[in-house]
Amino acid sequence: MVGDFERLAQEFVNPEAILRYRICGGQDARGRSRLHCQVSGSVELECQRCLRPVSVAVDGDRLLYLAASEADADRLESALADEDIEVIVAGQNLDLASVIEDEVLLSLPVVSMHEDCSMEPAADV
Numbered sequence: 001m002v003g004d005f006e007r008l009a010q011e012f013v014n015p016e017a018i019l020r021y022r023i024c025g026g027q028d029a030r031g032r033s034r035l036h037c038q039v040s041g042s043v044e045l046e047c048q049r050c051l052r053p054v055s056v057a058v059d060g061d062r063l064l065y066l067a068a069s070e071a072d073a074d075r076l077e078s079a080l081a082d083e084d085i086e087v088i089v090a091g092q093n094l095d096l097a098s099v100i101e102d103e104v105l106l107s108l109p110v111v112s113m114h115e116d117c118s119m120e121p122a123a124d125v
C-alpha cells in the first residue's frame with residue numbers, strides 16, 4: 001500500500017492505493033550485480049487544473065546496477081552509458097523501500113491532469 005511508504009503517502013491523494021512491485025536480483029553477462037525493479041498500479045494525484053483527484057497509472061520497469069561506492073558508481077555509469085539503466089550506491093543495507101519509492105516517483109507524469117479536464121477550477125476554501 002502507498003501508505004506504507006512515507007514519501008509516497010505525502011504525494012498521493014489515496015494512501016490506500018495498491019501498488020504492485022517486484023524486485024529481482026541478478027547479474028548481467030559480466031557478473032555485475034543488478035536489480036530488476038518493476039512497479040505497477042494506479043494512484044491518485046491532484047489534477048493541476050481542477051484540483052480534484054485524477055488517477056494516474058504507475059508503470060515502471062528499470063534495471064538498477066549496484067555499486068559499492070561513489071567511485072564504483074562512476075565507473076559503472078561510464079561503462080554502461082548507452083544503456084537505459086540506473087546505478088545506485090548500495091552499502092551493506094540497501095533500502096529497498098526507497099528504491100521502490102524512487103521508481104514510483106520517477107514513473108509519474110511531470111504534470112498530473114485529467115486527460116479531458118473540463119471542470120472549472122475548484123473554488124478556494
Ligand SMILES: [Zn+2]
Pocket residue numbers: 047048049050051052054113114117118119
Ligand atoms: Zn481536472
